[in-house]
Amino acid sequence: MLRRSLMRSSPSSALVSSSVRAATRPVVMARPIARTQMVNSRGLFGFRSYSETANGEKKDAESAANEASSENTKEETQTSESEYANLSVEELQSKLKELQSKFEAKDKEVAKFKEHYTRSVADFRNLQETTKREIQKARDYALQKFAKDLLDSVDNFDRALAVVPEEKRSDKENHVELANLYEGVKMTQEVFEKTLARHGLVKLNPLGEKFDPNVHEATFEVPQPDKEPGTVFHVQQTGFALNDRVLRAPKVGVVKGTD
Template identity: 55%
Template sequence: MLRQLASGPSKAARLAFQVRRATAVTASPLRNTAATAFRPRQALSAGRWYSSEAETAKSEAGDAAATKESRTAEAEAEPLNAADAAALRKDLDSKAKEVLEWKDKYLRSVADFRNLQERTKREIKSARDFAITGFAKDLVDSVDNLDRALSMVPEKKAAEAVEAAEEKLSQDFANLVDGLKMTETVLINTLKKHGLERFDPNGDRFDPNEHEATFMTPMPDKEHNTVFHTQQKGFRLNGRVLRAAKVGVVNNK
């Protein structure tokens, strides 16, 4: 209680002093706003503190932006010295060289891939064209036997048999020859559809890639190194020699 009485006048005195001071300083006609003077000092100081803090942060941000812009302008305005320019040029040259190396690797990779595609296409085509090589080699023997059977009957005798068709035996013989010829024609055409083709080099110039010379003999009335006799006909499968023709060759040397 005594403490309150002792402290009471001092507070009242301080409050009266603040009122007189505010009245003396302002000296304005807005004296009816004396309630503002009675606002606690802590509230006034807090308001001033928050306002000054925001203004300080704003000013610092502006100073930082201005400093950054000035530094950027100075960096752009200042010319590079010789050492920095040389280092920059060296770095640029190394990057350009690296770009050229990667471009070369890219072009090589594209070329290798295209070569692989072309090679794969050729291999697929070759596998498709020559897939029946084994079958064709076994089949040509049957074609040879049919050809030998027809060669045993000369064309002159076959024609005579057709003319003398009154007799039963001659008629049967003529029908047999015609049937063999028809069978051979159908068989050869079927083989040709699948790429297998028979060739007879009689009268052609000797070619060691397609012909196999079984014997050679001089013949003055024929040109040297010419095929004059076909012992066995040859076969090609899609342009590739499947079996060379066995021939006799003229040798006039």
Template identity: 50%
Template sequence: MIQRSLLRQPRVASRGIQAQSRAPMTRSHFPPVRISQPLLRIPQRWQSTTTEASGTEKAEASAMKAAQSEANEEDSVKKELEAKNKDIIDLKDKYLRSVADFRNLQDRTKRDVDTARNFAISRFAADLIESVDNLDRALGTVPESTLSKSETNKELVSLYDGLKMTERILMQTLKKHGLERFDPAEAGEAFNPNLHEATFQTKVEGKEDGSIFMTQQKGFLLNGRVVRAAKVGVVKNS
């Protein structure tokens, strides 16, 4: 028994050696390799730098995108505000123009109404002027010397006074409606082509050139507008 155990021990030992020779080699069989410290730090620094650079670029890109988006939003808001301001200005201009047109229409309508009211009787006044002229001629045919003899010509004096009163009332009534008669010779006016019509010119001592010394036919005004110009004689000494 002792011999068998002794014999088995070498075999077991040889088997153990063979098993060790056949087993694959692992890291434990190699001696550890020590790398110097600078070689380990260089890749770490390069990796951290690239990582930081990429992160910075991304941050800058995102910041640029955000700034660009904000700028685009500001531009769109500005454009919208400008468009709204333009619309408001256009509406204001249209409103002011419509108000101005309405006021002009009111003024024009008022002016037309006043003109129609003031000169509505222009034709009637032109026809009535002939009757006033005939009444004036009738009064002018009576001499003043005849009127002074009141005892002998009572009927003529009464008739003359009645016609004179009728003329005065008629002229007052016409004046209320804007029709007035004017005699430039009585006022000593200068010749005005807008109001007067010169029928002849002559020399008159003691009067200036262009002054009116005689009225052949009296003129009429309707609310300041000439219905008929006065026919006059004008002084011309030179």
């Protein structure tokens, strides 16, 4: 009988003993996985999280500012509507006239500013053109001074060529050296004058042309029965023009009319 009771109580005893063993077993703490992952994620992506947070705060601030502005606009609109709602017709008409007068004043002010702006633009363009002309004048003056200094050198070519007698210029059989020298000086003169012409300095030789007092300088007059009066028949000194402006007037002899 006692044996049966012990056998019956054995399952409950086993359960009690297992509970006791479980209670006496050392407790093992679980690793804070979530916290470790959170720390790692902060360590790896801390800068991105800060940037996203800053952008979010900026957007929130902008949205808050827009909402505040819209609320202020609504409040002003409601205030103005409530203000005008309490006015009579005469007061509304007076208010309308006042606003119209203010609008006209602003319109006149805008027109005045527009006129000032137009004048300022015109003055600035005139200043640009004036400055451009002054710069060009300064360049022309500098080139003109340099060109005047070259005129004596150009005249020396004419003087050197005039020294050689005309009958010896082409007589290479008897005066070969003198003829070759004349040809060399002539070629040098032509090249030099072409170079000056490329820079606007042109030689004026008005032989046979009509006398022009604005361009030519008459040194003497001689009647010529076979020539038309007022015609240049002799060039005492050639002239030069720089960029279509007379730099030195040619000195000429003019046919005198028979009165």
